């Protein structure tokens with residue numbers, strides 16, 4: 119038994135044999151030798167391991183060709199670029215796992231124009247003196263929101279942390295129990311509060327909080343009154359919350375600043391698309407809120423960023439906080455953010471050119487038409503492998519925005535003949551251009567809302583490859 123194993127191990131090809139074969143095959147010409155060797159050692163180790171645990175694999179060694187083919191697949195798979203284009207058939211517009219908002223072409227062009235060049239990031243071209251990196255967006259943000267002053271940081275979680283740390287470190291912050299939000303598992307208002315050095319004072323009940331509750335909680339140690347937008351949940355039924363305007367009045371009476379974390383931060387009232395009215399940033403500013411924070415890549419439809427707008431006296435303090443330097447926004451984000459904000463100067467242009475808004479605005483009729491067209495192409499190409507149907511579905515805004523609001527949409531549903539639905543789902547995920555759909559019982563749905571017209575050909579190619587029954591295995595493992 120032992121000697122038999124030894125002889126089997128001797129048949130494993132050497133690293134040099136493998137390199138010679140890969141070079142001769144021409145399948146990995148673009149991959150640096152260093153990486154080839156790394157992958158080969160890894161692959162050989164896998165073979166060795168599977169020989170130890172699974173004698174059956176020994177037979178593979180006699181089929182060198184299969185072994186080398188497996189190696190080539192493994193190397194190609196390993197060399198794949200990490201972040202790549204994925205086709206989003208889920209209908210979730212601001213999909214956190216798929217990168218949230220898509221940048222408008224104007225932002226892509228702006229990035230292209232300056233990425234590989236020097237820029238006036240912190241140079242004031244009028245005076246020739248050192249300028250502020252915020253100069254490029256601060257004016258725009260004030261113009262668009264009506265605020266006195268503005269600041270941008272890495273993301274909204276950072277914006278909230280920075281504002282709390284500046285205004286309420288060592289002090290008490292009063293928040294309604296109904297607004298102790300958790301976003302995406304790791305951002306929780308109570309946790310961020312603790313990290314900022316502020317002490318959380320919860321008031322009211324989960325479903326109802328009154329102005330009195332805030333009033334009675336105010337002490338000499340109070341530093342801030344905080345409102346948090348329930349972006350990813352709703353409290354319904356017997357509810358009551360204190361309006362920003364009432365809270366601002368209370369704050370004024372006691373000389374306390376009021377902050378509102380809006381989460382999504384919409385600049386345009388989207389109720390015209392049948393959505394419930396989200397509070398806009400302008401509403402919060404006009405209501406007298408001293409500091410408003412929101413994300414750059416949720417409903418705003420820009421790059422990842424955290425935006426703070428509000429009263430100059432507070433924003434100036436926040437700017438001076440050394441923590442701001444640690445959370446600062448980079449130049450690429452600033453370039454993209456500036457061009458997205460410029461689109462908002464003309465609301466109709468913003469609605470057309472900012473993908474997040476344009477996808478929300480897509481009409482059901484257009485989506486139905488696109489679904490029918492896609493379904494026909496699927497049937498023409500793949501009728502032997504699956505049943506394709508057009509069906510109505512619901513898209514979601516996503517990103518923790520507008521939680522229980524669905525957008526009527528249309529999808530193509532695929533029911534494969536020869537494989538399970540989770541097998542099709544996996545194959546599409548591992549395709550060279552991955553396609554992510556949504557599984558509904560025994561079918562995989564592709565919501566046309568989040569699939570761009572110029573992605574359809576690639577999607578069909580991935581679907582075809584995934585449905586073909588005798589396509590080689592993708593995985594580099596021997597098992």
Ligand SMILES: *Cc1c(COP(=O)(O)O)cnc(C)c1O
Nearest residue numbers: 273274275301349380381382413
């Ligand atoms: C999304 C969200 C955040 C976090 O914003 P990021 O930009 O993801 O850091 C904070 N507060 C609320 C209410 C949110 O909805």
